[in-house]
Amino acid sequence: MRVLIIGAGILGSSAAYHLAAQGIEVEIVDEAHQGKATMAGAGIVCPWATKVEEPEWYKLYEAGTRFYDGLISGLKARGETDLGYGKVGALVVAEDRAEFDAAAERVARRTKNAPEAGEIRHLTPAEARALFPPLREDFDAIHIPGAARVDARLLSAAMVRAAVSMGAKFRSDYVTLKTDGDRARCLDSTGKEIAADQIIVTAGAWASQILRPLGLDHPVVPQKGQIVHLRLPGVATAKWPVVLPMSSHYMLAFDDSRVVIGATRENNSGFDYRVTAAGELEVLSAGLKIAPGLANATLIETRIGFRPAGETMNPILGRVPGFSNLTLGNGLGAGGLTIGPFAGSQIAKIAIGQTTDIPLDLYAPKAS
Ligand code: FAD
Structure with missing residues (x-):
């Protein structure tokens, strides 16, 4: 069987990797549009603190997190070491005491049966600042040691590379259906x-465009995110935890003295690939309020990504009604780097007629 995958973001690259690992003939084609979400995403993998209480979405969010350990060890076993993944932990903080207490309750409830979250501890402001020095001086924090961050540029490139090393073909191109x-x-x-015998569409925020000529009215639109990258020259930031202030903004750090503050969530943005004054102001204000110690950092870049946002939070995963050879993975929204590797492995199974690891009927594309 020959499977063609359209789109090599986190979803498509995972699908390709998992198919190639089974010896399936795979071709991946990717246009690398400006604003490809996987190239801009922050990379927080921490389901336990989210305020979102959608049970079906949360099920995938958690399954995606659990999937990471096996994925990372599998890639390492194939010689892929540049994965940008680190279990650096997370600090949950909040300006408002009631908000903080509510977050503590959520984290305790959700981690009760999640040993991978590690031992949850309440930290004093001094303990929190020892882990993330730029943090405000008056923040207590809840520490979740099992939280991770991933540089999805590196991870998805590694999955494509691994797939190609197992025989997959990669082509840069814009395709139509x-x-x-x-x-x-x-x-x-x-x-x-x-x-191709089977086609998998993992075209992110561009999925509606490629599906339209098939007569499909696909309900996913771009949601623009602007995310700011700072550098603290000479500071070793690699082990700093993710900071989750219980708003839509957050912070995380990477190996190269880099601290990232995210992100705007701009609905009705279309594909407007521009850094805007308001976007920059929003993100920097939110970040410096939480971590004033970043005020003197160097602003190195602002990335823009288009989250594939559906009508509901749930991803869209499964066979497209009316077609015998078409599978869709889309609508991952703001949780795609967490859910994507797992979801990619599952749509790979669907495309070749295997049973998925958990029932996914609820997420199936609707007839349109
Ligand atoms: P994409 O990564 O957008 O990939 C789609 C690919 O399909 C593109 O390369 C495109 O060029 C290609 N394509 C489309 N049409 C065609 C065509 N016709 N021909 C060829 N190629 C085509 N998630 C988290 O879990 N944690 C986070 O901390 C997080 N932070 C985020 C921060 C920001 C600022 C943004 C924007 C997103 C964030 N996300 C996060 C969400 C996550 O990044 C996305 O949900 C995920 O990357 C979507 O992946 P995808 O593979 O569906 O799409």
Whole structure:
């Protein structure tokens, strides 16, 4: 069987890796659009503190987190070491005491049966600042040692590389789909057909565009995120925890003295690939309020990503009704770097007719 995957973000690269590992013939095609979400995403993997209480979404959010350990060890076993993944822990903080207490209750409830979260501890402001020095001086924190951060640029590149090393083919191109009876056919940018028995569409915020010629009215739109990268020259930030202030903003650090503050959530943004004054102001104000010690950091870049946002929070994963050869993975929204590797492995199974690890019927694409 030959499987064609359209889109090599976190979802498509995971699907490719898991198919190639089973010896399936795979081709991945990717246009690398400006604003590809996987290239901009922050990379927080910590389901336990979220305020979101959607049970079906949370189930995948948690399953995605659990999936990481096996994925990382599998990639390392194949010689992939540059994965950008670290279990650095998280500090949950809040300006408001009631908000902090509510977060403490949520974390305790959710981690009761999640040993991978590690031992949850309440830290004094001094203990919290010992872990994340720029933090405000008056913040108590809840410490979740099992939280992780991932540089999804590195991780998805590693999954594609591993897939290619197992025989997958990668091509940079913009492709389109057309209908042929109950089948979808894929054409490259010169109009030539790319042969495939099964097609998986993991086209992120661009999925609606590629599905439209098939007569499908797909409910996913771009939600723009602007995310600011700072550098603290000479400071070893690699082990700093993620900071979750219980708002839509947050902070995390990477190996190269880099601290990231995220992010705007701009609905109705279209594909507006611009750093805006208001976006920069929003993110920096929120970040410096929580971590004033970052005031003198160097602003090195602002990344822009388009989250694939559906009508509900739930991802859309499964076979497309009306087509015998089309599987869709989409709508991961703001949780895609957490859910994506697991979801990618599952849509790979769906495309080749295997049973998924957990029931996914609820997330199946609707007929349109
Ligand atoms: P994408 O990564 O967008 O990939 C889609 C790919 O399909 C693109 O490369 C595109 O070029 C390609 N494509 C589309 N159409 C075609 C075509 N016709 N031909 C060829 N190629 C095509 N998630 C978390 O879990 N934790 C976080 O901390 C987090 N932070 C985030 C912060 C920001 C600022 C943003 C924007 C997102 C964040 N996310 C986070 C969410 C996460 O990044 C996304 O949900 C996830 O990356 C979506 O992955 P994807 O593979 O579906 O899409």
